[in-house]
Amino acid sequence: MRVRLGQRMQDISATSWNALAGGAGPFLRHEFLAALEASDSVARSTGWQPYHVTVHDHDELIAAMPLYVKHHSYGEYVFDWSWADAYRRYGKPYYPKLLTAIPFTPSQGSRLLVKDAQVQSKVLPLLVDTIRGYTQQGEFSSWHLLFPHPDDADGLDQTGLIRREGCQYHWHNRGYDSFDDFLAQFSSRKRKNLRKERLSINDQGLSFHRIHGTDIDQHTWDIFYRFYQNTYQIRGQHGYLTRDFFSRLASQMPENVLLIMVKHRDRYVAGALFLYDEHSLFGRYWGCEADFHNLHFETCYYQGIEFCIEKGLTLFDAGAQGEHKLRRGFEPVRTLSYHWIEDPAFRHAIADYCQQESLHVTEFIDSAETYLPFKKSLTVDDQFTK
Structure with a gap:
């Protein structure tokens, strides 16, 4: 087997890459990752x-x-700013680092x-050893692998990487026939509150x-891009993605x-972008130009839930963070990341930190589940079994 690092997507056959990525979701498609690069959303100049x-194996992929060389920690959603600051205080460089993730x-x-x-089973330990070899050469401080699928946890746990845990909120389709069928699982008061929001x-x-x-014309993309940028500008920031990315995304993977x-x-005032496949819906970007009561909840959550029910999709991942999702039927789920820290002293300290953090994540998830809106008279199995 021959391992090669340091390539752009344009260096890799789209057909061969997608043959491996079948069923892995829209973000692992060659078209998605290539659109990020071709639009200059992801480049050395942007820190990615x-x-x-x-x-x-011979000529077969x-x-x-x-994999990316990162010169900052923006756009990752697994926050390691405190690690970088500790390196700085000890006079050591944290950047550049290596990152396996889907940008933004x-x-x-x-x-x-x-x-x-x-x-x-053969390639995973080979790649871990190869990438750790790069960090041992001193060019990179660390390697980070973010948001792997939970099914891959057992293999990753055997690699010697530091495991870190977090929490998100996902909606699960329990075979609902309609939005009202979904709401029927709520307690009376919470069902009434959600209907009031929609009214x-x-x-x-x-x-x-x-x-x-x-079907999305360029004028509509222009309007949406203005909304997207406004979401960042109100916080004094600038959106990560270029306007060109959205056009490429729609033309290269419209399905x-x-x-x-x-x-x-009759005038557009807000919009939200989603990606989906045959199983899941992913809420990605949202923006608006006027303040309307409950508009964010309807656009980003309830419209997505209705779409999932209509299409028979089983999972709705509406994005990171947001404890307000709990009372709207999004359940807490544990997320994972894995880290290799080359410096032994920092590696031991960060491993201890992550171990302690995981205890708090477990406590938080247990507590969060008590805020779900489903009927308390039902067992957990009853709530989610039709």
């Missing part, structure tokens, strides 16, 4: 230098993994694409329009793109 890994996308999924399970949208004269893939635009008096 592509450094992708491939493994060949048998494994691949996204805190969604769980495969991080090592392989031909089959037998290949994975407030009608009272404000707002309408919602689903637009798919190639995965859903844009929900909101009108008020």
Whole structure:
């Protein structure tokens, strides 16, 4: 087997990459990662230098993994700023570091694409040793693998990497026939509160329009991009993605793109971008230019839940953070990341920190589950069994 690091997506056959990525979700498709690079959203100049890994058996691509050289920690959603600050205080460089992740996308999924399970058992330790070898040469302080699929945890736990845990909120389709069928699982008071939120949208004269893939014209993308940037500008920041990225995304993988635009008096005032496949919906970006009561909840959550029920999708990942999702039926789920820290002293300190942090994550998830809106008279199994 031959391992090669330091490639851009344009250096790798899209057909060969996608043959490995089948079923891994929209973010692992060659088209998605290539659009980030071709649009200059991901580049050395933005602090995301592509450094992708491939493994060949003779001329056959048998494994691949996204990899980036990072010169900061923006756009990752697993926060290591305190680690970087500790390095700085001890006079050591934390950047550059190596990162296996989907840029700006805190969604769980495969991080090592392989031909089959037998290949994975051989390739994973090989890649871990290879990348650790790069950090041992002193060019990089560390390697971080973010948001792997939970099914990959057992293999990653055996690699000697530091395991870190976090929490997100996902909606699960328990075979609902309609949104009202979903609400029927709520306690009476919480069901009434959510219906009141949705009625407030009608009272404000707002309408919602689903637009798919190639049906999104450039003018609509211009409007949405203004909304997207406004989300960052109100915090004194600038959006990570360029305008060109959205056009490339819709043209190269239209079957995965859903844009929900909101009108008020025949004028667009807000919008949200989703990606989806045959199993899952992923809420990604949202923005608006006017303040309407409960508009964010309706656009980013309830419209997505309705879409999942209509299409028979089983999972709705509406993005990172947001404890307010709990009372809207999004359940707490444990997320994972894995880390190799080259410096032994920092490695031991960070491993201890992550171990202690995991105890707090478990306590938090246990507590969060008590805020779910489902009927208390039902057992957990009853709540989620039709």
